[in-house]
Structure formats: structure tokens, C-alpha cells
Amino acid sequence: MTNFVDVCALNDINKDTGVCALVNGKQVAIFRPAATDELFAVGNFDPIGKANVLSRGLISDIKGQLTVASPLYKQHYVLADGSCLEEDVSIPTYSVKIENDRVLVAA
Amino acid sequence: MSAAQNIVVIGNGMVGHKFLESLVAIDDSKQYNITVLCEEPRAAYDRVYLSSYFTGKTAEDLSLVSEGFFENNNIDIKLNCKAESIDRSAKTVATSTNETISYDKLVLATGSYPFVPPVPGHDRDNCPVYRTIEDLEAIKESAKGSKVGVVVGGGLLGLEAAKALHDLGLETHVVEFAPRLMAVQVDEAGGTLLRTKIEELGVKVHTGKNTQNITDGDQCFHKMEFADGESLETDVILFSAGIRPQDAIARESEIELGPRGGISINDHCQTSDPDVYAIGECALWGGMIYGLVAPGYNMAKVVAQHISGTGTDTFEGADMSTKLKLMGVDVASIGDCHARTEGALSYSYNDEVNQVYKKIVVSADKKLLLGAVMIGDADDYGNLLQLALNGIELPANPEALILPAMDGMEKPALGTDALPDTAQICSCNDISKGAICCSVQEGAHTIGDVKAATTAGTACGGCAPLVTQVMNAELANLGVEVNTDICEHFAYTRQDLYNIIKIEGIKSFKALLEKHGTGHGCEICKPLAGSILASVWNEYVLDDKHIGLQDTNDIYLGNMQKDGTYSVVPRMPGGEVTPEGLIEIGKVAKDYGLYTKLTGGQRVDLFGAQLHQLPEIWKRLIDAGFETGHAYGKSLRTVKSCVGSTWCRFGVDDSVGLAIELENRYKGVRGPHKIKFAVSGCTRECAEAQSKDVGVIATEKGWNLYVCGNGGMKPRHTDLLAQDLDKETLIKYIDRFLMFYVKTGDRLQRTSVWMDNLEGGLDYLKEVVLEDKLGLASELEAQMEALVDTYQCEWKTTIESPERLKRFSHFINADEKDDNIKFVEERGQIRPASEDERLKNVDLIAVS
Structure with missing residues (x-):
């Protein structure tokens, strides 16, 4: 079922920033936090701002949880599970992995 | 209910106006018919800051009348209308405009007039005084074509007037009868230092000069001849030799005056006729005229309460301590600065190197502070005034209060806890310690909040350090810990981080976090550090080590709009643009279909640019000679x-x-x-x-x-x-x-x-x-x-680097656009489609 798609080279994502990839018609925001070697993939759509912008948000450590702060209105979405810390909304999460310095996403 | 009371106020100066404000604030003014007779052509204005008229303030700026004040409160103000006489038996006032106005209560707020010594020649041309806006106009007129100006009078107002002449570009002299400047407020040593400092600023001071005659000069318009045989030539002579109460109308109507003038009043500010009140500089209370505005305001409030029957406050005299900056020199005087109290002892400190003089006068038992003088450094004024006013017991070594802090010797700070709640902290606005503490209890936790809530420290600002002390003490009392940490990752203020970054030469967020922070940073501390790093080292903000710190707008060097598109603002220094430049901007906007609007800062804003278009747009703008406008920063x-x-x-x-x-x-x-x-x-x-x-x-x-x-x-x-x-x-x-x-x-x-x-x-x-x-x-x-x-120009750097440009694409792995961006047309341009328009899917413009 899990179908990983190669989206870019690891070095195409600046450390501590995100990019957006188009995977099976879905907009996926992929983050590369400086805090860890892991990557995170979540939906790119901001359900509060209603725009495809989350990949452009700041990676933010809130009480030990890695989140992305929406670039529009600054709500925090937890990268690991897609929950929102301020409002009763959530965003989808996707599997992502690094193989041979390539970034693979399943969506 | 009885008919409305007629209240007549003679004079609309600062104090007369305060009375009106106090009366209408206490009570619904509609139960009074208030008539104000104002001899001047304009209603109340701020005489304290009169000299600012010469530095650009207009008569409107100085006005104390809030918009619609007279109309809204049913007050009949008659300008250019002098009260000529009072008929106390008929209870009427006759005016210069031949009206007769009857009163139930009459308030005299006639103020004072400048004293002009009766020297022969004092009434020659070019001999103005310094009190009203008209006087300032006359001074300006006299100064035209003049080279030299003399102020007669070396008191507080005389020195203010000297500054005005100096500002008008005249060679300025001060002539004082007494042997020193500000003889009332300052002792001999203080006066000497004040003179030195003022002379250094280019004003010549002549003390102990008794002017005997003013006649035609040889080089200048006037020649002043002094009793000691010397003379001084000048084009303008400005008299500022003290004030006299404007009490003529009271004298003529046989209201009781003091032996040397001034309308005698009781504690309710009533004159010898209980239906006639006097307030401000025309009034004499306890044998004294109060020539400052704060006591006058107090009298105004007392009368407003007495007439309306809403309060029992009385006037009980006032403290005449002052602190001011005269021609840039700090001068302060508190209480008995001449040590006239029996048994009084004094300590003084005189630093000729830094030109600072301080003296304190203490009681015989050295327990109470009676007075003080400070020249050149009046930072201690607030503390010393509180010690004196509240009778707080002095430390064992009172001299430490005025000595500079030396190593190993702590300056005794006034614990504000020792002050009673009634202690007046801000004398301009009459704000007590209690009121400040109250505002803190109600949530004002910064000095800015406290000022906004109480108005303390918003007039002259001299009490601001003390207001801060009171606020901090109250915060401590409440157990409120004011957390100034910027976020959970750094236990520092912005200023701390700025200093750390600069002094330790820290050049990246990573290094800052490792050395001084915890965790991984957030959307508060990252942009903050990014900003400080840019302020200190000014490296390219999209450099690998800084890019993760940049907020929404900085990270793509554009202003993100609600739909995720950006606006583009080229710099247009001073709002100047050539036709060619404007045409090029227009072409870019047209080619990319951008919504175009002028900003408040005199430049053009282009909206609706998608991420991938930004580099192309900027390349064209830069080729046309534009630079980034930093609208995002x-x-x-x-x-x-x-x-x-x-x-x-x-x-x-x-x-x-x-x-x-x-x-x-x-x-x-x-x-x-x-x-x-x-x-x-x-x-x-x-x-x-x-x-x-x-x-x-x-x-x-x-x-x-x-x-x-x-x-x-x-x-x-x-x-x-x-x-x-x-x-x-x-x-x-x-x-x-x-x-x-x-x-x-x-x-x-x-x-x-x-x-x-x-x-x-x-x-x-x-x-x-x-x-x-x-x-x-x-x-x-x-x-x-x-x-x-x-x-x-960050955009120039960016478009020159293919590596950097990779990020300017909606998808890292595809050339498709964001299909969520939808525009409709309005007034001939694009705008983001509303939710409803998206759903109905009508009139959407194809996004290129």
C-alpha cells in the first residue's frame, strides 16, 4: 500500500526549513528541522488561513514538540501528528524517509 | 428645582480653564449658566510651554481647549472681552463691550501681569514683556533687524525668555538686580555655577545691576545706564522682572486685598465677598501668591467643589519645589533651600570639574530633610522631594544622598514602601503613589501601561524614575514576577541578546542557542535572532545559516498575502520616480497581471505575484534600475x-x-x-x-x-x-x-x-x-x-544565485502552480476570489 515517491534531493531542503512537493495530486509540506536528522511530512494546506502555505512556515519547538507555525496566522501544527495546538483542527501527516540522500514521500 | 445658577468667570488662562473643566466634570453643567470673559483674543493655552512657540509650535498646538468644549458644555465664552467693573450689590459685571452680566457666583481668574520696573525709558519701543502669545509676536517683531537683546530679570521666567532671544539669533544678555541668578530658588554657590553654565552657552550675565535710565544708544537702539556708572547697548529690552497679581478689578469693587496686592482668599478660595472667588496668580492665600500652575489647578478644583457642593476639599498651600531645564541646564530647588529654619544644617557637594552642585538642608537633629538645591544634575530630585514632603526619617549619613556613588558605597535608595499612599509622585498631574499602585494591581505591568492608565509622568516626565520605582515595588509586593524572557528558549530580553551577540561575536543562531539557550527555537526567538544578527553583522538574510530564522515575509523577500501570493515593492527613495521607471513598473504589473496600488509611503505595491514569479519580476525591476524596497523587513x-x-x-x-x-x-x-x-x-x-x-x-x-x-x-x-x-x-x-x-x-x-x-x-x-x-x-x-x-540589495544577490532560486517554486518536484490561487476581476484589476466565488466557480480568472 505504501508507495514512496522520490521528490527531491535531501540538500534541496535547506536545514531548518520546509519545501512543498506534489505527490499523487496532493500538496505535501516536507520539513527538515535542525533539531534532528528526521524529516516530517504534513499537508501543505493551512485549514485556518485556507491557503497552501504551511511549507513556508517557521519550524518551532513548543515545549519539546516540533511544530510548524503557520506563516499566515501563526497557529502551531505538530509535525509528528498534524494536531493544532491552538484550534480544533488538524492537518494530514504522511510517511517520509531518506534513502541515498534522496527524499521519498508516500501520500 | 430652583433656576439655573449664573456663574461668571473672569479670565480664561490655564487656571480659569481648569476651573471650567473641573466644574463640568463634577456636575452636569446644564444647571449652570456659565459665562467666561476673556480679555485675550484666544481661549486658554499652555503658558508653561510658551517658549516652544519659537521652536515651531503654533497657537493651536498650545491650546488647552478640547474640541467642542465650550459648545458641548453650554459655556458662553466672550473673547476680546474685558471685565471693567463689578457691582457687588447688584451682583453684575460690566464688560468692555458694554454688556452687563449678572452672577450668582463670580470667579476671578485674572492671573498676573509682568512687572516692569518704572525706570525712565521703560516705555520706549522694542521693550516687550513675556506672558502672552501676543507678547511673543511682539518679541519676534522686535528681534527682526536687531542684533542684541537684553532680558531684565534673572529669575526662572527671565532665563526662559533669554533662551527665546538666544533662539531668535540675538546676542543675549541677562541683567539682574540681585547679586545672583534665580535668587529665590537657588543659593549663592548654586547661582554661581548656574551663571557659569549659562555663560558657556553664549548668554552674558550681569548681576547686581540696577538700571536707572534707558535712552538712545550709539550702536544699538537703546542704551541702558546702570547705577554703578556702567552701561549696556541693546536693540531689544525684554522685561521679565517678576509678576504682579492682576487685582485691579477687585480693588475697585472694594474686595479685600493683601497689603502688597493680591486678592485675599480663605481655604475655600472665597474672597471677602463669599459669592466671589479668586484662584491662580491673582489670589493671595496665607500671605502668599502661588506663581506655579499646580497650586492654581488645586484652587480651581477646590472652588468647583465648593460651588457645586460636591466636596469639602480646601486649599492648604502648596509646595513650591521645582525642577526644570533652563537652557539645557538642570536646576532643582526643594523647600527651605536657604536653610532659614532655626537650627537647620546643610551639606553641600560642589564638583567644578563636571559642573555639578548639590546641597541638602536638614533639621537640627539631622532626621528630616528640609530643602535642597541641585544644579547640573537633578537626578536625585524625585527621591529628595519625597523625603522632604513626607517627613521620612533620613539615613544616618544624610550626605550620602547627594554624594556620587563610589565603589563599595551604596547610595541610600529611598524605599518607596516608606511613602504613604497619599504621597504625590507626579506633581504635574497630581498622581499619588496609591493611584499608581492601583493601576499596577489592575494589570499595568510596564511603565508605558502605568503612564497610560494614570497619566503619571506624561507631562514634564521628571518623575518617571520614581514612577518606575513605585511600580516595581508594587509588582514585588503583589508577587508578580515580570517575565521579560523572550520565549521558552532564551531567558533573556532582546537587549540582552543583542549585547551577547555583539560582545561575544556570535554569528549564527546555532551558536547562540548552544551557548545561551535551550531547546530548538521557535517563531519568536528565531526571527528575533535573525533580526539582531542582521543588525549587528548585516549578512545576507537567506544565507544557509540564517534562512531558517526568517519569518513569513523575509524568507521569500516578499509580503505574503492572505492567499499565499506575495506583494512586490521596489524602492523609490523619497517617493521620486522617473517616467521610464514608472512605465517599467507598469509593464511588469501588466505582464504579470498584478493588482497595483500606491502605498502610504509614496511607492507602488504590486499584488498577486506567485512564488515562482518573484525572481522573474525582480530581475526585470532590477534591470530597470530598481532595488528591493524591504517592504517585508x-x-x-x-x-x-x-x-x-x-x-x-x-x-x-x-x-x-x-x-x-x-x-x-x-x-x-x-x-x-x-x-x-x-x-x-x-x-x-x-x-x-x-x-x-x-x-x-x-x-x-x-x-x-x-x-x-x-x-x-x-x-x-x-x-x-x-x-x-x-x-x-x-x-x-x-x-x-x-x-x-x-x-x-x-x-x-x-x-x-x-x-x-x-x-x-x-x-x-x-x-x-x-x-x-x-x-x-x-x-x-x-x-x-x-x-x-x-x-x-537582497533581491539582486538572490537572482544572481541559481542555488537560491530553487526555493522560488511552489513545488520542489513539479512545475505546476498552486491550483488554490483564484482571482476575480474588480474595478479592472484582480483580487483574490472569496470563498463563495470559489464555490460557485464563476468569473474566476485563469491564473498564469
């Missing part, structure tokens, strides 16, 4: 200007030229928040410079520099920092001012709020920027120079 935005003397019939100097020079100098400088400038070519102020962080206005004598204004949510007018500057000095001061703000401002704190929270306020800022009190000036200038030297 917490940095200098624009320097707005009027067209100035090059075209304008009224322009005094080239405002556009200066605006362009300033914008090019400070472009790209990042700070705690955005920074806006404006330059006006004359005092008509078409560029609205007095609402900007930095405003510059041309005058006949050079540039005036205004700072810390703001439009926006909480408008604030600027404060005048310095005047009549040449361009070089102007730029030097702006360099220092901006870097000092960058160094000490809080995160996202505009200069207006920064100023409101600056302990010591405008005076302190002047000391730092103009007088270099902190010894920082050359460092601040050098830092600014380094920022100017390392400026780069």
Missing part, C-alpha cells in the same frame, strides 16, 4: 517627502534631496520593528514628518529633527530632539538615535512605545544622542557606518 521602509524648495513656492529647503539621501543611507538597516521616516521642506509639514519614527522639517536656520512618532493603532506625535541642524550633524544624530533604538528596543517595539518606556524619556534621549552621556556616540556612529557600508 523589520527595517527602514520609506522616507516620505514633500516636493520641497526645488518646486514649491513655500519650500525652505530641498526635502526630496535629503529624503533620498537618508533613504539610501538607512535602507536595509534592520531593527526591532519597521522604521518610517519623512522629510518636510517647510513647517507646513506636508510630508507629515511629525507622525514618523524619524521626522525632519526644514526651517530657515537648518533642519529640525523629530523622533518617536507613530500613526497606526496608537498615534503619537513626535518629540523635537534637536533643532537648526546642518545636514552633517543631522545625519550624525540620526545615526546615533537609530542605533540606540536598535540596541535597546524590545522585540516588535516601535520607537513610539520605546520612548514611552524609556526611563528618563526625551531628556534622557537627548543626553544620550546630543550630549553623549553614555559615551556611546562614536560606537553607535561606527556601527551605523558599518551597516551602510555592507548594504546589499
Whole structure:
């Protein structure tokens, strides 16, 4: 079922920033936090701002949880599970992995 | 209910007006018919700041009358209308306009008039006095074509007047009958130092001079002949030799006066006729005339309560302590400064090197402070005044109160806990310690909040350090820990981090976090660190080690709009643009279908650009000679200007030229928040410079520099920092001012709020920027120079690097566009489609 798609080279994502990839018609925001070697993939759509912008948000450590702060209105979405810390909304999460310095996403 | 009472007020000066305000505030004025007779052609204005009329303030600026005050409160104000006589048996007042007005209660607020010594020749032309706006006009007129000016009188007002003459460009002299300046408030040693300092500023002081005759001069218009045989030639003689109560109308109607004039009043401010009150400088209470505004305001409140029957406050005299800056010199005087109390002892400290003199007078048992004098440094005024007014027991070594702090010797601080709640902390606005504590209890936890809630410290600002002490003590009492940490990752303020980054030479967020922080950083500390790193080292903000720190707008060097598109703003220094440039911007906007609008900062904003279009758009703009406008940055935005003397019939100097020079100098400088400038070519102020962080206005004598204004949510007018500057000095001061703000401002704190929270306020800022009190000036200038030297157009750097451009694409792995961006047409241009329009899917414009 899990179908990983190669989206870019690891070095195409600046450390501590995100990019957006188009995977099976879905907009996926992929983050590369400086805090860890892991990557995170979540939906790119901001359900509060209603725009495809989350990949452009700041990676933010809130009480030990890695989140992305929406670039529009600054709500925090937890990268690991897609929950929102301020409002009763959530965003989808996707599997992502690094193989041979390539970034693979399943969506 | 009985018929409405007729209240007649004679005089609409500061105190007369305060009475009106107090009366209508207490009670519904509609039960009174209030008539005000005002001899002057204009209603109440601020006489305390009269000299600012010479530095650009207008009569409107000085007005104390809030809009619609008289109309809304049913007050009949008669301007140019003098009260001629009072008929106390008929209870009427006859006016110069031949009206007869009857009263139930009459309030005399006639004020005082300047005393002109009856020297032969005192009534010659060019002998003005200094009290009203008309007097200032006369002084200005006399100064035209004059070279030399003399002020007769070396008291507080005389020195104010001397400053006015000096500002008008006259060679200025002060002639004083007494052997020293400010003989009432200052002792001999203090007077000597004050004289030295004032003479250093270019004003010649002549004490012990008894003017006997004024006659025609040889080189100048007048010659003053003194009793000692000497003489002095001058073109203007300004009399400021004290005031006399304006009591003639009371004398004529046989109301009781004091032996040397002044209308005698009781504790309710009633005269010998209980239906007639007298307040302010015309009134004599306890054998004394109170020539300050605060006691007058107190009398006004007492009378308002007495007439309305709503209170029992009485006037019980007033403290005449003063602190002021005379021609830039700090002067303060408290209580019995001449040690006239029996058994009084005094301590004094005289530093001729730094020109500071301080004296305290204590009781025979050394337990109470009776008085003090300070010249050259009046920072201790607030503490000493509280000790004196509240009878607080002095420390064992009272001399330490005025000695400079030495190593190992702590200056005894006044514990504000020792003050009673009734202690008056702000004397201008009569705010007690209790009121300040109350505001703190109600949630005001910064000095800016306390000022806003109580008005304490908002008039002269002299009490601001004390207000801060009271606030901090109350916060401690409440157990409120004021957490100034910027976020969970750094237990520091912005100012701390700025200093750490600068002093330790830290060049990346990673290094900062490892050394001084915890965790991984957030959307508070990352952009903050990014901003400070840019302020200090000025590296390319999209460099690998800084890119993760940039907020929404900075990270793509554009302003993100609600739909995820960006707006593009090319820099247009001073708002000047060539037709070719404008055409090129128009072509770009047309080719990319961008919504086009002019900004408030005199440039063009292009909306609706998608991420992948940004580099193409910028390449074209840069090729056409434009640079980034930093509309996305917490940095200098624009320097707005009027067209100035090059075209304008009224322009005094080239405002556009200066605006362009300033914008090019400070472009790209990042700070705690955005920074806006404006330059006006004359005092008509078409560029609205007095609402900007930095405003510059041309005058006949050079540039005036205004700072810390703001439009926006909480408008604030600027404060005048310095005047009549040449361009070089102007730029030097702006360099220092901006870097000092960058160094000490809080995160996202505009200069207006920064100023409101600056302990010591405008005076302190002047000391730092103009007088270099902190010894920082050359460092601040050098830092600014380094920022100017390392400026780069970030968009130029970006489009020249293929590596950097990879990020400017909606998808890292596809050329498709974001299909969520939808526009519709409105007034011939695009705008983002509403949710409803998206659902209905009608009239959507194809996005290229």
C-alpha cells in the first residue's frame, strides 16, 4: 500500500526549513528541522488561513514538540501528528524517509 | 428645582480653564449658566510651554481647549472681552463691550501681569514683556533687524525668555538686580555655577545691576545706564522682572486685598465677598501668591467643589519645589533651600570639574530633610522631594544622598514602601503613589501601561524614575514576577541578546542557542535572532545559516498575502520616480497581471505575484534600475517627502534631496520593528514628518529633527530632539538615535512605545544622542557606518544565485502552480476570489 515517491534531493531542503512537493495530486509540506536528522511530512494546506502555505512556515519547538507555525496566522501544527495546538483542527501527516540522500514521500 | 445658577468667570488662562473643566466634570453643567470673559483674543493655552512657540509650535498646538468644549458644555465664552467693573450689590459685571452680566457666583481668574520696573525709558519701543502669545509676536517683531537683546530679570521666567532671544539669533544678555541668578530658588554657590553654565552657552550675565535710565544708544537702539556708572547697548529690552497679581478689578469693587496686592482668599478660595472667588496668580492665600500652575489647578478644583457642593476639599498651600531645564541646564530647588529654619544644617557637594552642585538642608537633629538645591544634575530630585514632603526619617549619613556613588558605597535608595499612599509622585498631574499602585494591581505591568492608565509622568516626565520605582515595588509586593524572557528558549530580553551577540561575536543562531539557550527555537526567538544578527553583522538574510530564522515575509523577500501570493515593492527613495521607471513598473504589473496600488509611503505595491514569479519580476525591476524596497523587513521602509524648495513656492529647503539621501543611507538597516521616516521642506509639514519614527522639517536656520512618532493603532506625535541642524550633524544624530533604538528596543517595539518606556524619556534621549552621556556616540556612529557600508540589495544577490532560486517554486518536484490561487476581476484589476466565488466557480480568472 505504501508507495514512496522520490521528490527531491535531501540538500534541496535547506536545514531548518520546509519545501512543498506534489505527490499523487496532493500538496505535501516536507520539513527538515535542525533539531534532528528526521524529516516530517504534513499537508501543505493551512485549514485556518485556507491557503497552501504551511511549507513556508517557521519550524518551532513548543515545549519539546516540533511544530510548524503557520506563516499566515501563526497557529502551531505538530509535525509528528498534524494536531493544532491552538484550534480544533488538524492537518494530514504522511510517511517520509531518506534513502541515498534522496527524499521519498508516500501520500 | 430652583433656576439655573449664573456663574461668571473672569479670565480664561490655564487656571480659569481648569476651573471650567473641573466644574463640568463634577456636575452636569446644564444647571449652570456659565459665562467666561476673556480679555485675550484666544481661549486658554499652555503658558508653561510658551517658549516652544519659537521652536515651531503654533497657537493651536498650545491650546488647552478640547474640541467642542465650550459648545458641548453650554459655556458662553466672550473673547476680546474685558471685565471693567463689578457691582457687588447688584451682583453684575460690566464688560468692555458694554454688556452687563449678572452672577450668582463670580470667579476671578485674572492671573498676573509682568512687572516692569518704572525706570525712565521703560516705555520706549522694542521693550516687550513675556506672558502672552501676543507678547511673543511682539518679541519676534522686535528681534527682526536687531542684533542684541537684553532680558531684565534673572529669575526662572527671565532665563526662559533669554533662551527665546538666544533662539531668535540675538546676542543675549541677562541683567539682574540681585547679586545672583534665580535668587529665590537657588543659593549663592548654586547661582554661581548656574551663571557659569549659562555663560558657556553664549548668554552674558550681569548681576547686581540696577538700571536707572534707558535712552538712545550709539550702536544699538537703546542704551541702558546702570547705577554703578556702567552701561549696556541693546536693540531689544525684554522685561521679565517678576509678576504682579492682576487685582485691579477687585480693588475697585472694594474686595479685600493683601497689603502688597493680591486678592485675599480663605481655604475655600472665597474672597471677602463669599459669592466671589479668586484662584491662580491673582489670589493671595496665607500671605502668599502661588506663581506655579499646580497650586492654581488645586484652587480651581477646590472652588468647583465648593460651588457645586460636591466636596469639602480646601486649599492648604502648596509646595513650591521645582525642577526644570533652563537652557539645557538642570536646576532643582526643594523647600527651605536657604536653610532659614532655626537650627537647620546643610551639606553641600560642589564638583567644578563636571559642573555639578548639590546641597541638602536638614533639621537640627539631622532626621528630616528640609530643602535642597541641585544644579547640573537633578537626578536625585524625585527621591529628595519625597523625603522632604513626607517627613521620612533620613539615613544616618544624610550626605550620602547627594554624594556620587563610589565603589563599595551604596547610595541610600529611598524605599518607596516608606511613602504613604497619599504621597504625590507626579506633581504635574497630581498622581499619588496609591493611584499608581492601583493601576499596577489592575494589570499595568510596564511603565508605558502605568503612564497610560494614570497619566503619571506624561507631562514634564521628571518623575518617571520614581514612577518606575513605585511600580516595581508594587509588582514585588503583589508577587508578580515580570517575565521579560523572550520565549521558552532564551531567558533573556532582546537587549540582552543583542549585547551577547555583539560582545561575544556570535554569528549564527546555532551558536547562540548552544551557548545561551535551550531547546530548538521557535517563531519568536528565531526571527528575533535573525533580526539582531542582521543588525549587528548585516549578512545576507537567506544565507544557509540564517534562512531558517526568517519569518513569513523575509524568507521569500516578499509580503505574503492572505492567499499565499506575495506583494512586490521596489524602492523609490523619497517617493521620486522617473517616467521610464514608472512605465517599467507598469509593464511588469501588466505582464504579470498584478493588482497595483500606491502605498502610504509614496511607492507602488504590486499584488498577486506567485512564488515562482518573484525572481522573474525582480530581475526585470532590477534591470530597470530598481532595488528591493524591504517592504517585508523589520527595517527602514520609506522616507516620505514633500516636493520641497526645488518646486514649491513655500519650500525652505530641498526635502526630496535629503529624503533620498537618508533613504539610501538607512535602507536595509534592520531593527526591532519597521522604521518610517519623512522629510518636510517647510513647517507646513506636508510630508507629515511629525507622525514618523524619524521626522525632519526644514526651517530657515537648518533642519529640525523629530523622533518617536507613530500613526497606526496608537498615534503619537513626535518629540523635537534637536533643532537648526546642518545636514552633517543631522545625519550624525540620526545615526546615533537609530542605533540606540536598535540596541535597546524590545522585540516588535516601535520607537513610539520605546520612548514611552524609556526611563528618563526625551531628556534622557537627548543626553544620550546630543550630549553623549553614555559615551556611546562614536560606537553607535561606527556601527551605523558599518551597516551602510555592507548594504546589499537582497533581491539582486538572490537572482544572481541559481542555488537560491530553487526555493522560488511552489513545488520542489513539479512545475505546476498552486491550483488554490483564484482571482476575480474588480474595478479592472484582480483580487483574490472569496470563498463563495470559489464555490460557485464563476468569473474566476485563469491564473498564469
